[in-house]
Amino acid sequence: MGSLRIIWAIGRKDLLLEIRNKDVVVAVAGFALLVLVIFTFAIDLNQGNAKLVGPGVLWAGIAFAGVTGLNRAFALEVEGDTLEALMLAPISRDLIYLGKALGNFLFIAVAQIIVIPVFAVLFNLVVFRWEMLAISLLTTIGFSAVGTLFAAMSVRVRAREVMLPLLFLPVVTPLLMAAVESTSHMVYGRSWSDMAQWLQLAVAFDVAFVVVSAFIFQHILED
Amino acid sequence: MVSQATQLAVKAEAVVKNFGETAVLRGLNLELPAGEVTVLLGTNGAGKSTFLRILAMLTQVDSGNISMLGADIAQHGPAVRSLTGSVLHSPMLYGDMSIRENLMFFAELYRLENVDDLIATVTAKVGIEPRLEHRVRTLSHGFQKRVALARALMHAPQLLLLDEPESGLDSRSVARLDRIIDEYRSQGRTVIMTTHIVEHALEISDRAVVLNNGTVGFTSTNPSQDKTEIIAAYSSPDESDEGGF
Structure with missing residues (x-):
């Protein structure tokens, strides 16, 4: 219970700073919307094409945009040396990781709340379904888990803007595949059972990376 | 132990x-x-x-x-x-949060209770209580250092x-x-x-x-x-x- 309070305190602090600065959500949502708009011009979006390419465009846009936001979220902690203030506290390092991951989860989730309705309009697809909520939650958990770890790894590197996507995107490829395939099944109106294997892959990815990343994170923080 | x-x-x-x-x-x-x-x-x-x-x-x-x-x-x-309480070179504070918000946040990390009383005591001790609601970014370096000292003292x-x-x-x-x-x-x-x-x-x-x-x-x-x-x-x-x- 005490640990959950600590995680929530760190996540809530990030949310408060984000509400005041609007650095991350604006960057993530703006970038993702830009990708969607560009593709609507680039592709002839008849009903068949929209169902075929829409899921891929959506998740590629969110993944690339997510990198921008993840970079920013950790850079703020390092610029003010506040990461060290967190490290001075009598809490285990994995709680810092989980708190930061919670913050990143909230940013990406808020960005998706903006991006997904725009996607639905631009691609003329029905996405307001429980399946979409499940896919979105699972994918955001995975993005946050991996992204928080790699953002912490790359934040002290001079070329961090380049380093983070190089680390992040290859690792989240299985999750990206699961998200695209599940969304594809959904837009074609197939049942939960058709997308079950992809959702299971996403769940397995999330569990594995939350546990492993929390473990690795404490070693990354030490210089 | x-x-x-x-x-x-x-x-x-x-x-x-x-x-x-x-x-x-x-x-x-x-x-x-x-x-x-x-x-x-x-x-x-x-x-x-x-x-x-x-x-x-x-x-x-x-x-x-x-x-x-x-x-x-x-x-x-x-x-x-x-x-242990530490005040190092950098104040290590969140510039876009007020002094009170910073201290309340760190009090949670240190699992402290009666936080309002604690904040009143330590801020009086280091002389920053008139600016509790000011954002840290607006304070001078010396003032930020005093906030950092207040944070270090909060858990005695x-x-x-x-x-x-x-x-x-x-x-x-x-x-x-x-x-x-x-x-x-x-x-x-x-x-x-x-x-x-x-x-x-x-x-x-x-x-x-x-x-x-x-x-x-x-x-x-x-x-x-x-x-x-x-x-x-x-x-x-x-x-x-x-x-x-």
């Missing part, structure tokens, strides 16, 4: 720390009793701040052992940190680590700081600080340790009497300060 009644606040054995090819601490051995105010002196690069960062558990040693308040810091990190630590705490402070704030250090000593708590204001530090400390080339160059348990020897040791050539003026 961590013992608050231990005789030694810090025990460092053969501590080595290198940054790349630069050796900062070269087998440092040091024992600092609990309940004393110790001042660490030395020229730039002597290893004072690095040693303090190691005690704050922000930097890991390459080799050697350190125990604080009777506990090995490698094994009992969170427990030792709960008894047994051991206070201060890295050049007077930098950026005006004379009234330095006097306040001296009173806080005195109060800590009278309560049997430990203060370890670094400074370059040697004369002042010797007046308020019980023990002075001069670091030279990453090892202990001189120790005095009567700093105000040994002023001449301490200043001589402090001023002696230091290989680590080759680029000095």
